[in-house]
Amino acid sequence: MSYAGVLARYGHLLDLPQHTAPVSLLEGNTPLIPVPRLAQSLGGGVELFVKFEGLNPTGSFKDRGMTAAISEAAGRGAQAVICASTGNTAASAAAYAARAGMRAVVLIPEGKVAAGKLAGAVAHGAQVVQIKGSFDQALALVVEISKKLPLALVNSINPYRIEGQKTAAFEVCDALGQAPDWLCLPVGNAGNITAYWAGFQQYHISKNTALPHLLGVQAAGSAPLVLGQAVEHPETVATAIRIGRPARGEQALQAAEQSGGRIVAVSDRQILDMQLGLAREGIWVEPASAAGLAGLAQEINGGRIDVKGKIVVAVCTGHGLKDPDIVRESMEPPQVIPPELRALENLLLR
Numbered sequence: 001m002s003y004a005g006v007l008a009r010y011g012h013l014l015d016l017p018q019h020t021a022p023v024s025l026l027e028g029n030t031p032l033i034p035v036p037r038l039a040q041s042l043g044g045g046v047e048l049f050v051k052f053e054g055l056n057p058t059g060s061f062k063d064r065g066m067t068a069a070i071s072e073a074a075g076r077g078a079q080a081v082i083c084a085s086t087g088n089t090a091a092s093a094a095a096y097a098a099r100a101g102m103r104a105v106v107l108i109p110e111g112k113v114a115a116g117k118l119a120g121a122v123a124h125g126a127q128v129v130q131i132k133g134s135f136d137q138a139l140a141l142v143v144e145i146s147k148k149l150p151l152a153l154v155n156s157i158n159p160y161r162i163e164g165q166k167t168a169a170f171e172v173c174d175a176l177g178q179a180p181d182w183l184c185l186p187v188g189n190a191g192n193i194t195a196y197w198a199g200f201q202q203y204h205i206s207k208n209t210a211l212p213h214l215l216g217v218q219a220a221g222s223a224p225l226v227l228g229q230a231v232e233h234p235e236t237v238a239t240a241i242r243i244g245r246p247a248r249g250e251q252a253l254q255a256a257e258q259s260g261g262r263i264v265a266v267s268d269r270q271i272l273d274m275q276l277g278l279a280r281e282g283i284w285v286e287p288a289s290a291a292g293l294a295g296l297a298q299e300i301n302g303g304r305i306d307v308k309g310k311i312v313v314a315v316c317t318g319h320g321l322k323d324p325d326i327v328r329e330s331m332e333p334p335q336v337i338p339p340e341l342r343a344l345e346n347l348l349l350r
């Protein structure tokens with residue numbers, strides 16, 4: 001059987017209206033990659049997997065929810081969609097809207113969106129609007145304008161986004177033949193952790209799988225759910241999760257608590273170190289995507305989580321190609337030599 005995307009595979013398990021008309025780029029079906037060397041660096045004795053969501057069509061997990069949201073909008077005849085974004089939602093909305101023949105408008109915080117995301121949104125023909133302000137301000141604007149103009153809102157406030165993103169939890173359980181003991185992931189606007197929890201709960205009821213503990217991880221400079229209050233001026237190198245007022249914050253806190261997990265914060269240094277650690281195991285992710293594992297390492301090292309004998313899945317939400325500048329900024333630039341054998345030999349023997 002050929003693979004036809006998350007709605008074809010899991011649509012019967014999703015709460016989508018009758019009028020939904022599938023618009024797909026064959027998203028989902030991403031690999032669950034064992035990372036034994038990283039597991040060893042976390043103390044060993046754990047079966048650790050990366051769910052590499054960067055391998056979706058536009059390079060992030062957003063495509064799972066976007067296929068659902070755009071399919072619903074297309075099915076009721078919507079001609080235009082709008083979203084606020086730190087970048088990945090914008091690129092995904094732009095691609096799926098293009099696929100559906102719809103207009104897409106995306107609002108992004110000026111100067112705070114990684115190059116690969118902005119380029120994607122532009123390439124797919126979206127109208128990209130930069131806001132002199134934060135993601136949170138952009139989100140407030142799109143919520144208001146979508147009430148006034150015929151624009152379908154495709155941020156994760158849209159319930160169909162959550163429905164689509166549940167499929168990642170289904171895939172994890174189907175691939176493992178059970179739920180993991182722990183699942184760690186980055187948290188920004190908190191749609192993804194909400195969706196994973198909904199998906200795991202649904203499988204728990206319908207397939208009797210266990211419920212994992214969820215570890216949600218924010219960047220220390222943008223950690224409203226850890227601080228217990230909104231952050232007016234969020235900052236972090238992980239621009240994808242540079243969010244101070246998560247729309248689904250309450251649900252994220254509930255998911256963490258009900259699962260017997262928690263939400264923690266990690267520094268930019270920890271994020272970049274883990275990004276490097278993953279890259280050295282062959283998996284290049286964007287900074288935000290390394291936050292989940294960075295948080296897991298922190299909790300294990302602090303003796304607050306014991307994963308010995310356990311199965312752990314780390315969700316890596318976006319591809320490293322999204323944010324090439326960060327590598328140039330934080331790592332050594334390549335050496336330059338004249339085109340001479342001696343120069344090359346000298347360099348390699350040094």
Ligand code: F0G
Nearest residue numbers: 085086088089188189190191192317318
């Ligand atoms: N990882 C990446 C790579 C993201 O792009 C995002 C969110 C998250 C994690 C956090 O997911 O918001 O569901 O908690 N990016 C959004 C965007 C905000 O606009 O692309 P979340």
